[in-house]
Amino acid sequence: MGTLCIQLRSGTMMNMDSNVAVKLAKAAMDKGHKVTMFGYGEAVTLIKDGQDPKRFPNVGKEISKMTAEGLEVVVCETCCVARGIHRGEEIRGTKIGSLTNDFSRMAAEADRLVTIAR
Amino acid sequence: MPSKLFILLKSPHEYRDLDAVAALGGDDRVGVLLFEDATLFPALKDRRDELIDVADEIYVMGDDLDARGLRSKVGKEFQVIDYPRAVDLIMDEFDQTITL
Numbered sequence: 001m002g003t004l005c006i007q008l009r010s011g012t013m014m015n016m017d018s019n020v021a022v023k024l025a026k027a028a029m030d031k032g033h034k035v036t037m038f039g040y041g042e043a044v045t046l047i048k049d050g051q052d053p054k055r056f057p058n059v060g061k062e063i064s065k066m067t068a069e070g071l072e073v074v075v076c077e078t079c080c081v082a083r084g085i086h087r088g089e090e091i092r093g094t095k096i097g098s099l100t101n102d103f104s105r106m107a108a109e110a111d112r113l114v115t116i117a118r
Numbered sequence: 119m120p121s122k123l124f125i126l127l128k129s130p131h132e133y134r135d136l137d138a139v140a141a142l143g144g145d146d147r148v149g150v151l152l153f154e155d156a157t158l159f160p161a162l163k164d165r166r167d168e169l170i171d172v173a174d175e176i177y178v179m180g181d182d183l184d185a186r187g188l189r190s191k192v193g194k195e196f197q198v199i200d201y202p203r204a205v206d207l208i209m210d211e212f213d214q215t216i217t218l
Contacts, residue, residue: 004205
């Protein structure tokens with residue numbers, strides 16, 4: 001089995017990119033692959049605790065479940081602060097980190113890097 | 119033979135052309151994987167033919183086709199797949215992915 005890193009830049013409510021990424025991550029984990037996910041730009045909304053979309057899939061709930069099953073999710077702190085999201089407001093098990101430290105490591109460790117962004 | 123899997127997410131109308139696939143694909147084995155609004159490609163004759171010209175294999179995400187009621191529009195040049203199959207393509211059957 002291998003390691004798949006998924007890179008995201010779209011917000012959870014902008015389009016279906018984060019839903020595609022979550023379904024791809026789930027299918028990969030079900031096959032026994034390790035999956036890491038890094039979000040920046042609007043994708044930092046991925047880890048915001050307390051998401052409650054009324055008529056859309058709740059990506060936050062999926063992320064919360066999957067991090068408990070081994071998915072590693074990190075987002076960029078600079079992009080978070082720019083949008084008023086601060087440490088302590090992330091879903092338990094996810095991390096507000098950095099492109100420099102976290103994404104570079106995740107990309108280096110991955111067998112495949114997939115960008116789900118436009 | 120080196121291989122590249124191009125991932126397209128946007129509507130065919132949002133891609134001025136597919137020259138980047140041909141240019142980046144070169145002589146490699148070129149696969150294209152269509153998600154979200156890119157699943158409209160099979161339904162638009164001109165864009166469909168343009169895609170068939172630049173790709174050796176074309177895969178379409180069944181979930182997104184069904185969400186848009188497009189499954190009947192898919193011709194034999196397109197392989198309808200699910201997420202486990204997409205993982206195999208990414209992890210085992212192509213050397214790298216490029217998202218356009």
